[in-house]
Amino acid sequence: MKHLLTVTLSAALSTGFILFAQAQTQTVGTFLNTELAYDGYTLLDPMGTESTYLINNCGEVIQSWQSQYNSGGACYLLNDGSLVRGCRVNGNFAGGGVGGVLERRSWEGDLLWTLTWANDELHHHHDFAWMPNGHVLVLAWEWKDANEAAAAGRLNPQTIWPESITEIAPTFPSGGNVVWEWHAWDHLVQNVSPDLPNYGEPADFPHRIDINHAEVGSGAGGGPGGASSGDWMHANAVNYNPELDQIAISSRRFNEIWIIDHGTSTEEAAGPGGDLLYRYGNPEAYGRGAEIDRTLFGQHDVQWVPQGHPQAGDLLVFNNGNERPGCPCSTIDCWTPPLLEDGTYALDNNVPFGPIASSWSYPESPFADFFSTNISGVQPQPNGNFLICEGAEGKLFEVTQSGQTVWEYVNPSGQFGVVQQGDFPLGNAVFRAYRYGPEFQGFEGRDMTPGAPLEGNTAFSCDLYPEGDSTTTSALLLSQEQTLTLSVYPNPASEQVTLLSNRSGIWSIQNALGQRIATQQVSPNQTHELPCHGLPSGIYVATWMDKEVDVAPKTLKFFIRH
Numbered sequence: 001m002k003h004l005l006t007v008t009l010s011a012a013l014s015t016g017f018i019l020f021a022q023a024q025t026q027t028v029g030t031f032l033n034t035e036l037a038y039d040g041y042t043l044l045d046p047m048g049t050e051s052t053y054l055i056n057n058c059g060e061v062i063q064s065w066q067s068q069y070n071s072g073g074a075c076y077l078l079n080d081g082s083l084v085r086g087c088r089v090n091g092n093f094a095g096g097g098v099g100g101v102l103e104r105r106s107w108e109g110d111l112l113w114t115l116t117w118a119n120d121e122l123h124h125h126h127d128f129a130w131m132p133n134g135h136v137l138v139l140a141w142e143w144k145d146a147n148e149a150a151a152a153g154r155l156n157p158q159t160i161w162p163e164s165i166t167e168i169a170p171t172f173p174s175g176g177n178v179v180w181e182w183h184a185w186d187h188l189v190q191n192v193s194p195d196l197p198n199y200g201e202p203a204d205f206p207h208r209i210d211i212n213h214a215e216v217g218s219g220a221g222g223g224p225g226g227a228s229s230g231d232w233m234h235a236n237a238v239n240y241n242p243e244l245d246q247i248a249i250s251s252r253r254f255n256e257i258w259i260i261d262h263g264t265s266t267e268e269a270a271g272p273g274g275d276l277l278y279r280y281g282n283p284e285a286y287g288r289g290a291e292i293d294r295t296l297f298g299q300h301d302v303q304w305v306p307q308g309h310p311q312a313g314d315l316l317v318f319n320n321g322n323e324r325p326g327c328p329c330s331t332i333d334c335w336t337p338p339l340l341e342d343g344t345y346a347l348d349n350n351v352p353f354g355p356i357a358s359s360w361s362y363p364e365s366p367f368a369d370f371f372s373t374n375i376s377g378v379q380p381q382p383n384g385n386f387l388i389c390e391g392a393e394g395k396l397f398e399v400t401q402s403g404q405t406v407w408e409y410v411n412p413s414g415q416f417g418v419v420q421q422g423d424f425p426l427g428n429a430v431f432r433a434y435r436y437g438p439e440f441q442g443f444e445g446r447d448m449t450p451g452a453p454l455e456g457n458t459a460f461s462c463d464l465y466p467e468g469d470s471t472t473t474s475a476l477l478l479s480q481e482q483t484l485t486l487s488v489y490p491n492p493a494s495e496q497v498t499l500l501s502n503r504s505g506i507w508s509i510q511n512a513l514g515q516r517i518a519t520q521q522v523s524p525n526q527t528h529e530l531p532c533h534g535l536p537s538g539i540y541v542a543t544w545m546d547k548e549v550d551v552a553p554k555t556l557k558f559f560i561r562h
Helices: 146-151
Strands: 009-013 016-021 029-033 041-046 051-055 061-066 071-077 083-088 100-105 111-116 122-130 136-142 163-170 176-183 235-241 246-251 256-261 278-280 300-304 315-319 331-335 360-362 377-380 386-390 395-399 405-410 430-436 470-477 483-491 496-501 505-511 516-522 528-531 538-546 554-560
Touching: 041 071, 051 071, 071 430, 083 122, 100 122, 111 163, 136 235, 163 246, 246 300, 300 377, 315 377, 377 430, 386 430, 470 554, 483 538, 483 554, 496 505, 496 516, 496 538, 516 528
Parallel strands: 071 122, 122 235, 235 300
Antiparallel strands: 009 016, 029 405, 041 051, 041 430, 051 061, 071 083, 083 100, 100 111, 122 136, 136 163, 163 176, 235 246, 246 256, 256 278, 300 315, 315 331, 331 360, 377 386, 386 395, 395 405, 470 483, 483 496, 496 528, 505 516, 505 538, 538 554
């Protein structure tokens, strides 16, 4: 599908394309969209607003939802096309990322279910994880007063908010039944007094949480919160891995990722079975390293990279870069955790959890222009790319494995409404953003006809890739008597793609990473059928090498969509 809009002049900058139409300068919307970008639909939930949008790669609105609440952290689409969204409500807890209510709305916007998880003793914040069994894991603070903190061995005790995770089976139209829970408060260690519970050196109990590590309150660890905030761990993400039956948690104040076992009963989760299986990012937090050993700096949005992606099985975060040595610079970091066959993680005596280095990072060298002091996220794409949400700036962009930017978008919606093209947005932060492919189950039977861009009609052009189901052809005049004609169809393909040439030669098929996946020698007008089963959605390159004429190889691009 191609959208033709009048453009009088364009200028390309190293960070993307900025287009100029008449006397207007582009300030919001899609700045760059190339055929190397994963062509899907991005869920956008601007902070400080009551609206959620689904946009295509040209920023055109496919669907929108309206709530009575401002954004309260993460939101996701479910397989039936419904939207589940965290909503902000005030209460006894006044920290950054406060939520308190979950809403589930149909594709059409009707309210299907609500959960209020906020009272004087607990409050949902930041994130939740919808599970394959239809249950939801809710991340929440718990209230512990200064006396409770002192009894646990906290030095200079004050009100403190440890984290909890509760699995809830929804009951419609509201509420739910608690079926499992985990509390960080059950997994502490302290070296203050042998007369208090959980006494020991943190280095000797690396699977437990040091009650005296990390500060609370305003500015602690670079995290938000008022002067009276008890936000101690500041967890900002919870991610569920059904294959491992494990939960990953991102703790900003500890500068760590934690993994816990979900394959326990609630009773087991309150004991040693609920201790941390794995932790990474800051060995100083458990006495097995120093400040110099830190690799995470106020990170957000932990998750496992799914199968089919080059970094499959790795853990992935948006590493914000607060207090990073050298410069306050953000990075996207993947690493391979030392997972053992029994579901535990390797750990030698007196050394921290591994690995020593990341398996993939963007950029290779941090630079100051890429920095988000808070919020933010990243999502692996089926074609091997990464969709990055530079949250504080309201900027979304997609990079390839080599770090090339192939899509770029600036959110036009914020606390002061949606700005028109040419105006600069204020308060347009985005907690996270997620993209869903055209094959996503929730889109079946839906009207996906795009409307206008979110910022309204614009004078800037944008192409959507790929175009509709078609045949991609190429012709090359070899001589007055000979013409090379190549065809690839259908494009995009889901079951099988057919390659055809009128001459003898060799087809070589590569994926977006340049890896060869098939080679076939053919006779004139002989088709080569490539099954698409087992190949991930994304862009592919078919290279033709002629056997009879000395001519440079010819390439055609095609797409696979499942």
